[in-house]
Amino acid sequence: QKEVEQDPGPLSVPEGAIVSLNCTYSNSAFQYFMWYRQYSRKGPELLMYTYSSGNKEDGRFTAQVDKSSKYISLFIRDSQPSDSATYLCAMSAGGNNRLAFGKGNQVVVIP
Amino acid sequence: GAVVSQHPSRVICKSGTSVKIECRSLDFQATTMFWYRQFPKKSLMLMATSNEGSKATYEQGVEKDKFLINHASLTLSTLTVTSAHPEDSSFYICSARRSQGQHLNTEAFFGQGTRLTVV
Numbered sequence: 001q002k003e004v005e006q007d008p009g010p011l012s013v014p015e016g017a018i019v020s021l022n023c024t025y026s027n028s029a030f031q032y033f034m035w036y037r038q039y040s041r042k043g044p045e046l047l048m049y050t051y052s053s054g055n056k057e058d059g060r061f062t063a064q065v066d067k068s069s070k071y072i073s074l075f076i077r078d079s080q081p082s083d084s085a086t087y088l089c090a091m092s093a094g095g096n097n098r099l100a101f102g103k104g105n106q107v108v109v110i111p
Numbered sequence: 112g113a114v115v116s117q118h119p120s121r122v123i124c125k126s127g128t129s130v131k132i133e134c135r136s137l138d139f140q141a142t143t144m145f146w147y148r149q150f151p152k153k154s155l156m157l158m159a160t161s162n163e164g165s166k167a168t169y170e171q172g173v174e175k176d177k178f179l180i181n182h183a184s185l186t187l188s189t190l191t192v193t194s195a196h197p198e199d200s201s202f203y204i205c206s207a208r209r210s211q212g213q214h215l216n217t218e219a220f221f222g223q224g225t226r227l228t229v230v
Contacts, residue, residue, distance in 0.1 A: 006154075008152065034218065034219075036221070041202070041224065041226060042223055042224060043115075043117065043204050043206075043221035043222050043223045043224040044155070044204070044206075044221045045221070046218060046219070046220060046221075049218050088154065088155070090219070098145075098157060098160070099145075099219055101154045101155050102154060103153065103154040104152075104153075104154050106152075
């Protein structure tokens with residue numbers, strides 16, 4: 001079983017729809033959870049950062065963490081064509097531990 | 112967010128030559144930087160962890176004599192691909208984590224990436 005599982009997609013949605021992305025993981029030591037957005041041929045950009053379980057909202061983006069189920073989600077409301085990118089989940093046990101990444105999920109928002 | 116600058120963004124080199132890629136944290140100190148390689152439609156593959164003032168820690172299967180890493184200061188790490196071959200063609204990305212005293216923040220900030228093509 002891989003440490004972090006993420007469906008690579010692609011996921012196509014019409015403009016204005018809600019985009020729902022998720023990752024599952026196996027390491028119960030993970031405490032820090034991140035979502036990155038990566039445009040083609042660019043480095044990943046940090047979108048959301050969450051510690052432990054709970055929800056976090058930032059504008060049109062909502063991140064959810066359910067540690068009991070080892071499941072994290074990212075929701076994008078009122079999706080825009082500019083949201084078309086690859087979204088990577090990442091997580092860490094903290095301290096000097098490395099980040100574990102999902103494969104990335106390609107999202108296409110159709111105008 | 113913090114800014115990490117990676118240079119060059121794109122490089123084409125001849126087989127057998129060496130290429131140096133720079134990674135700078137512009138507005139924070141980073142005692143630890145990471146170098147990744149990314150293949151098309153694949154996730155980031157950690158190559159090595161670069162520690163300021165000490166030797167890099169390489170992941171299993173990564174040739175340390177081929178991918179030379181130097182972390183000479185708190186804001187600069189370099190990756191040199193020595194004697195490059197076409198199979199080294201890839202997207203290389205660095206990232207840095209903020210250091211505050213003894214505390215290493217978990218958030219990682221990434222450079223823009225370097226597209227290396229070896230012909």
